[in-house]
Each structure stands twice: as C-alpha cells, then as structure tokens.
Amino acid sequence: MNTALFIVQVLNGLQLGILLFLIAAGLTLVFGVMNFINLAHGVQYMLGAYFAVTFYALTQNFLAATVLALIAALAFGLLLEFVVFRRLYDRDHLDHVIATFGIIIFLNHGVKLVWGAAPLSLPIPEALSGSVRLTDGLLYPLWRLVIIAAGLATAGLLYVLIAHTRTGMLIRAGASHAAMVSALGVNIRRLFTVVFGLGAMLAGFAGIMIAPILSVEPGMGDTVLILAFVVIVIGGIGSVRGALLGALVIGLVDTLGRSFSVDTLRLVIGPSPARTIGPALASMLIYLLMALVLYFRPTGLFPAKGR
Amino acid sequence: MATVALVPVEQPGWPLAHERWAACLFLIFALLPLFAAFSGQSYLVSLFARVMIFSIAALSLDLLAGYGGLISFGHAVFMGLGAYAVGILSAHGIHEALLSLPLAILVAALFALFTGCVCLRTQGVYFIMITLAFGQMAFFTASSLAPYGGDDGLTIAARNTLAGFALLRNEQFFYYVVLGCLLGTYLFCRMLISSRFGRVFQGAKENAVRMETMGFDVYRFQLIAYVIAGSIGGLSGFLLANATEFVSPAYMSWQRSGDLIIMVVLGGLGTRTGAIVGAAAYLLLEEWLSGFTEDWKVIFGPLLVVAVLYARGGLVHGVDALLRRIARD
Numbered sequence: 153m154n155t156a157l158f159i160v161q162v163l164n165g166l167q168l169g170i171l172l173f174l175i176a177a178g179l180t181l182v183f184g185v186m187n188f189i190n191l192a193h194g195v196q197y198m199l200g201a202y203f204a205v206t207f208y209a210l211t212q213n214f215l216a217a218t219v220l221a222l223i224a225a226l227a228f229g230l231l232l233e234f235v236v237f238r239r240l241y242d243r244d245h246l247d248h249v250i251a252t253f254g255i256i257i258f259l260n261h262g263v264k265l266v267w268g269a270a271p272l273s274l275p276i277p278e279a280l281s282g283s284v285r286l287t288d289g290l291l292y293p294l295w296r297l298v299i300i301a302a303g304l305a306t307a308g309l310l311y312v313l314i315a316h317t318r319t320g321m322l323i324r325a326g327a328s329h330a331a332m333v334s335a336l337g338v339n340i341r342r343l344f345t346v347v348f349g350l351g352a353m354l355a356g357f358a359g360i361m362i363a364p365i366l367s368v369e370p371g372m373g374d375t376v377l378i379l380a381f382v383v384i385v386i387g388g389i390g391s392v393r394g395a396l397l398g399a400l401v402i403g404l405v406d407t408l409g410r411s412f413s414v415d416t417l418r419l420v421i422g423p424s425p426a427r428t429i430g431p432a433l434a435s436m437l438i439y440l441l442m443a444l445v446l447y448f449r450p451t452g453l454f455p456a457k458g459r
Numbered sequence: 460m461a462t463v464a465l466v467p468v469e470q471p472g473w474p475l476a477h478e479r480w481a482a483c484l485f486l487i488f489a490l491l492p493l494f495a496a497f498s499g500q501s502y503l504v505s506l507f508a509r510v511m512i513f514s515i516a517a518l519s520l521d522l523l524a525g526y527g528g529l530i531s532f533g534h535a536v537f538m539g540l541g542a543y544a545v546g547i548l549s550a551h552g553i554h555e556a557l558l559s560l561p562l563a564i565l566v567a568a569l570f571a572l573f574t575g576c577v578c579l580r581t582q583g584v585y586f587i588m589i590t591l592a593f594g595q596m597a598f599f600t601a602s603s604l605a606p607y608g609g610d611d612g613l614t615i616a617a618r619n620t621l622a623g624f625a626l627l628r629n630e631q632f633f634y635y636v637v638l639g640c641l642l643g644t645y646l647f648c649r650m651l652i653s654s655r656f657g658r659v660f661q662g663a664k665e666n667a668v669r670m671e672t673m674g675f676d677v678y679r680f681q682l683i684a685y686v687i688a689g690s691i692g693g694l695s696g697f698l699l700a701n702a703t704e705f706v707s708p709a710y711m712s713w714q715r716s717g718d719l720i721i722m723v724v725l726g727g728l729g730t731r732t733g734a735i736v737g738a739a740a741y742l743l744l745e746e747w748l749s750g751f752t753e754d755w756k757v758i759f760g761p762l763l764v765v766a767v768l769y770a771r772g773g774l775v776h777g778v779d780a781l782l783r784r785i786a787r788d
Contacts (some may be wrong), residue, residue: 183584189584189587192509236764236768239768240595240767240768243767245530245583245584245587246524246530246720246724246728246748247724247767249532249587249717249720250720250721250724250725250763250766250767251763251767251768253717253721253762253763254759254761254762254763254764254767255760255764256760257756257759257760257763258756258757258759258760258761258764259760260756261754261756261757261760262757265754266759307530374714378591378595378713379589381588382588382592385585385588385589391583428603428605431603431604432599432600432602435599435602435603436595436596436599436600438598439592439593439595439599440596442588442592443577443589443592443593443596444587444590446577446580446589447580447584448576449583450580450581450582451585452585
C-alpha cells in the first residue's frame, strides 16, 4: 500500500467526516430535542450551496456570499419550521417521514425551476485555491484543509455553546426530557425554533463549504441525508459528541473502503472477482458497520441520557 | 418515544364499512378491463395492473407497520429481490413462472429472515433506520451486479410462461392474474390478522412487555410476520418484473421504500383497504398530475404535506367520517 496515497485518503476521509458532522449535528439535535425525523435536512444542505452560488454571483466575494447564504439558510429553515414542522412535533414519526418527504420532492424540483437543472459551480476563493505540500511530491488541495479546519472550529463552537451556555444547557435538558423542561417553565416552542434554526444553518454551512469542490445540483442532498442518518444512529440519537465520532468513523471507513477495497480483496481472492466485489463491498461497508453497531448497542454508541 | 396510537380508535360499525369498501374496490378492478375496452383507453389496463401490484406490496407493509408497529423503511427491497429473481433467471434463459415465482418468494423470505433477526432487536426509530441500512446494502449489491446490468438495470426478454404457455403475455390475462394475487393477499392478510397469531402480533404493538409477561415470545411472532410480509413483497416483485419486463436497482431505492410508506399511511394505516386505496391514490395522482405538467412534483410534494396535516388517519378514515356526517345530516 502506497503511504502517500494513504495519507491523502485519510485526509479525504476526514474532510467527508467533518462535512457529515456539520449535517448530522443539526439532525441529531432536532431529532433528540423534538423527537422529529427531518428528512428535509438534506435539502437544507442543498439550498445552502445554491444560496452561496447566487450570492457569489451578486457580490463576487466569497466571504460576503457565505454570510448572506448562511442568513438565507437560517431564514429558510425558520420559514419551513414556522409553516410546516411546528404543526408536526406532537405527531407520529410516520407523519414526519411523509411530510418531510413531500418537502424533499417539492424542493428538489423547485430548485430545478429556479436555478435550472444543469449543475452549477462555485469557484474556490482565490487565496485558498492552491495546494499544500504535505511531503515531497505530495500535494493536497488547500480548500479541503480549509473545510476540515472550518468544520473543527464549528465543532469547537458547538461544544462551547452546548456545554457552557444557558441555551446549551436547555438544549441538553431538552434532549433528555423535553416534557420536563417545558414543565419547569421554559418556553419549549422557542427552544425548538432555536434548535431548528441552528440545525438549518449548520446544514447550509456544509453546503456552502462543499459547493466549490462538488457540482451544485438538484438532489445533492439525498445521498448525504442517508449518510447523516447513519452517522446519528451510530453515534446515538441526540448526542452531538456521538455525531462527531460517528461522522469521522463513517467518513474514514467510506473513503478508505472505496479506495482500498479492491486492492485488499485482491490479496484474498483473485484480481478479477475483486474488481467486481470490491466496489459493492465498499458501498456497503458503512451500512454493515451500522448494522453491527445496532446489533451490539441497539441505541447507538452514546445514547442521550433519559431515553 | 411517541407511543401515541397510530390510527384513531376503530368506531363500532367500522369493520363492516371497511369490508364494503374493499368489495367496491375489487369490483372496480374486476370491471376495469371491460371499461378500458369500451372506451378504447387500453393503457388503463397496464396502469391498473401496476396499481394492484403496488397494492400487494403496500398490503404487506401495512401488515408490519399498521398492525405490528414495525415501520420498515426498506420494504422496497423485497419487491426488488422478487423482481431480480425473475430477471436473473430469464437472463439465463429460464422463463418459467412455476420456477421463478417460488424462487422470488424464497429469496425475499430468506432475506427477511436474516435481516429480521438483526432488525427486530431494535425498536422505534432505530428499527426504521436499520431496515433502511439493509435496504441500502441490497441496493448497492444490485447496482454492482455487472453481469446483470449493474446500475442500468436488466431488460427481461419476455414475460414468464405459465407451465410452458405464454398466457401471461396476454395483457388481459396478466391483469386478472394480478387481481387474483391481490385478492388472495387481501384475504390472507385478513385471515392472519384475525387469527390467534395476528392477535398476539397486534398485542405486541400495543404493549410488548405485557405480551412477554403473558408468556408469548414476541420476537418470534414479529420475525414470522416479518418473513411473511417479505414473502408477499417478493410476490409483488415477481409481478412487477413481469409487468414492466425490466428490473433495476431503483426498484429497491430508499425513495421507493418511502413511496410504499406514503401509500400505506395516505390510505390509512392498519386497515388493509387503506393500503389499496393509498397505492391507487398515489399512482393515479402521479399519472394524472404528470399528464398536466412536467413540473408535477412541485404540486405533488405540497399535497403530501397537506394530506399529513389535514387527513389524519388516512383517506379511508377521512372519507368514512365524511360519509358519516352526510348520513347524519
């Protein structure tokens, strides 16, 4: 196995993991605090990317576009919460699944009508577009490192917010026992709105950060949505710490599995079956991992206490 | 965990109304080919065959989700497995339904048995997610079956023969075979629900601990029900492959599993009739809207949201309540 390739793939895995964390953190909070399955979380990521493209076209400044797109993602998330989701909190999980599935269908097609079906792209900001020399002859795109750094910074901020502020305390309490928090006189509706807005903004931020290296297209949220669910289920629903760990594990396993499965299998079975089975096994790896985790720990690795 | 009752408590008189509904539906299905022939709209026959095939799959999901509280988000996989059984056999030149049908059901049943052993250890949301995970595994396996079309899917040369006769290739005959399967599935589910087995299974949804205390091995009951539902899914997959003469990994995608859930909930969970009504409503609405405009999804999505918000308990309950109100006034 080639060491340089391995390092690059580990970094790629970290980058995917960080991206998944940004999406999964919001999902797990919304799920943990409101007991609400939000399948439409993936389209919020997609919208973040689309907003960034639009605001970049208007301002020609990446930073301004990021800030504006974040505000737009927040506003849109709150709009969805206000118009639809808040009527669903006391409903059954099945109702959540269907209503948010309807929103996915609507928005995936809606962006086609607004922005067109063709994939869009967002340029990497000039100053961050180069590559970094990791070792001799090993270059790594700077932007991917920026994503990792920004994600880690966000994780740090989230930690401070959740572990050391009053809002964070309420969020943690809500994740353990929402009804009790409400009974203690906290305006639970407002807390729900705050959590939801936070989640929407985090997903939007993930979309903005990934837009320069991925094509921005309708349906881009669907794949990450399923991955994010895998992450939060492995990590334990409601636990941000679990989401971080789960995201990094999933990111690494998926990326390394995809790049090395064929070569590893070739050692065991012949090269020709390895080429057929390898990619299939690589795509299955994370689901296999999830099934194993749930088999041994039916509520994930770090279940939020009280449930 | 939200353990609110999934459907409104059944009112007295409801089971009868519900059977009457089902009888009406089957009468409509039986007469449809005649109507299609007279009005010259022959596409209706294949459209309704599709509706009935999805009704069979939705019925089996209703068995799990409606009566057992086991919300499977990977139910399309059983359909896909049944369809692939037909496709792979036919790729090897075997077109006999008497072979491919048992194989389709067996494959689906075995998959249900193995995954069910793992899935049923979890509960609630985790059950939804783990069935989704197994669904994704099957989806990616199918996508990587390079000899059988991989991502692009597999075209089936011709419909299965029945004991050597090309009967299924006759559109009308095929239609009535599908109708027969749907009727059989409906009656089977009805029998199963009202049997002792069915009562224990439903009891486990209401209160698993109490059933355990009464001495029932809930896990075993649920596993058997899961295998039964999987087998019925395999049957619908067999029919679907024959109807479309094509199989592809998309048959097992999570979106398709989502479609099945929507059908059952839209129609009315835990009512059997609801599964059929839901499948018909979903597919016919899709067909009708897509005839109007290319952008039908922009209308369809919000309709789902509105249906969830305002048609609680599903279409059958909604219409039933409406009829009651009219009768009272």
